[in-house]
Amino acid sequence: MKFTYEAYRNLIALLRECGYTICDYHNYMQSDKSVIIRHDIDLQIEKAVRMAEIEHDINVSSTYFVLVSSNFFNVFSKRNQAYLREICDMGHAVGLHFDEVKYDGQTNLVQAMEEEAALLEHCLGREVRSLSMHRPSKATLEADYKIADGRIVNSYGTEFFHDHKYITDSRRNWREDVTQIIKSGTYERLHVLTHPFWYDEEEQSASKRLKKFCTGRVEQCYDDLSDNIRDLEEFLRKDDL
Template sequence: MTTHRPSDRPSAATVEFTYDWYERFLSELLDSGYTPADYDESLSAGEMIVRHDIDFAPRKALRMGRIEADLGIESTYFVLLTCPLYNVFYKPVRAALEELQSMGHTVGVHFSTHQYWNGEAPSAAVTERVLAEREALSGLLGDVSEAVSFHRPDEWLFRRSFEGFISTYEERFFTDIAYLGDSNQRWRDQHPLSGERPEKLQILTHPGLWGAEDADFETRLAGEVDRELGRTRRFMHEQLVDKMYNVDEFHYDTNE
């Protein structure tokens, strides 16, 4: 890991959902004295957890992971196994996740209760399903995070602990510390670094909302859907029409 040095980059005063802005944002946090931590135990003063929920666009997670590695930050990337837009077993996605691990980042399960229940579920049932998904991910990647991030969580999941895994929404990670999430690009309206610096914090970003150039929430979503549909059409044609079975030929462009 690279040791962080005080940044001489421009301030991140105005939020842009770009990789350059994200790098400035992290640099300001490091310059303020924060040190990276993980979910193994409760945070101490001056520590921050950096987390990513990959709702779509795993290639963008890889781009953000490289930025963090250059700054000496190890974070956790949660993958949505029930997502229709990407498949963790697809070779380019698997390779991206393995590269994240090679940089020191951790990969975990981004679990959607909505795929199994319409409302609140018994704790034992949640644990059973979560552990099943984690076992599948572990079979693919080896060591994975003990922590689990819930996808679009309902209120009944907040401040709740479960047997068998750590929830990123437990009180010690959610209400007992500052929680900064970029959901729906809300940081445009409320800068995450406005006001006094909290003693300890958890930071959540969704890599699919970021890019080389700034774009609003709906534009980003539409662009990603179009990209994935195009990739799927190309994959089907090459596999079934052109009889090109070598998946090494498929790759993710992490430069856009």
Template structure:
């Protein structure tokens, strides 16, 4: 683990205790809303793009539920880091929704080469929407786009795409103040400062579960923690499977 003295103040924000503190700050001034139910009163749209770890996502979902907060979890069908079809993963993903949180689709156009436009793009989005609907027994309420910024063409900015509220639609982009923790750092403003000042009536907060760990760590170490945990879980699964069937497990 990284020496705590080497961590900047920003890195020390990203702990489970820090996350709970952020929720507490938000609750002082804002109502937690969803993409499909946005009140006229002061509120925050809190979303998670689940890029790396459903296990971490479930942990944050539990913290939120215990504190009476609600957010939207955007599942990523083409993640290189977890498999939504795995029985090691999907029960945890479903557990997030059972806690009362909302489901979203995190769509990656680069998986298709980044050349899709118009009807072809919409068809792929609908296909992934249908996959999540089958897996979770409900359609995703909203959509966010992964890495669309690396492409020449901008992401669709329609308010609704394939029946899902677009997290980057024109209305949300123009009416909400945005704060993100992408890459494990504060990309725009420090979330805690924004919540303490509470100067904005509408906030759109993007967090990624892998960046919020029990103890303060450098961003790359947080990611490695996820990878090591996933590898260990798969290893345990293999050991248990071999033992279940009475087969040799030569080490």
């Protein structure tokens, strides 16, 4: 499968043709044949907004997990907070993407998850009802954490990680043939994870996409500086970057 929006739309169409109902973490039991669609936001919120728009146009509601401890963005900035609220306003859910690496071995991880979820709820002005792990360790995958007394669903819990067929495009690679899995009719419960970062109008190699991301960040950095330093061009012109 290509990493284009067209290919993604085709994937959704195939799921529907094959009888899958697009559900979320809370209502999938109401359908005999369901797919939960999840996206992780690790690097760039803008790409998630674009994916959310594309899904909105084809009546898909999914869950976007945002990494609140990211080095790449601040969820509380005016721009990013507006983006995340925009994703919610399109009818999608925003959940917490949690990076355990931030915490040492002494930390109560469930408590840390609940604290980060509370921060994200404040940021969104909405309840957070789902959580996924960023690059989970084996121990975390096996932990089957119960978060906020079950109010927050753990997408790596047994229910979603073992009782569903889980497919992911991690590191820009579908390790299994996703279209074949959908067509096969073998699974009644699918759990599909994509990373909107890799998708675009045209197919791009990983290196091209990453280079574009780095270059774009330099430009964004300049624009953000110009909001903070009066007459920035007296010190540094954008052309000189």
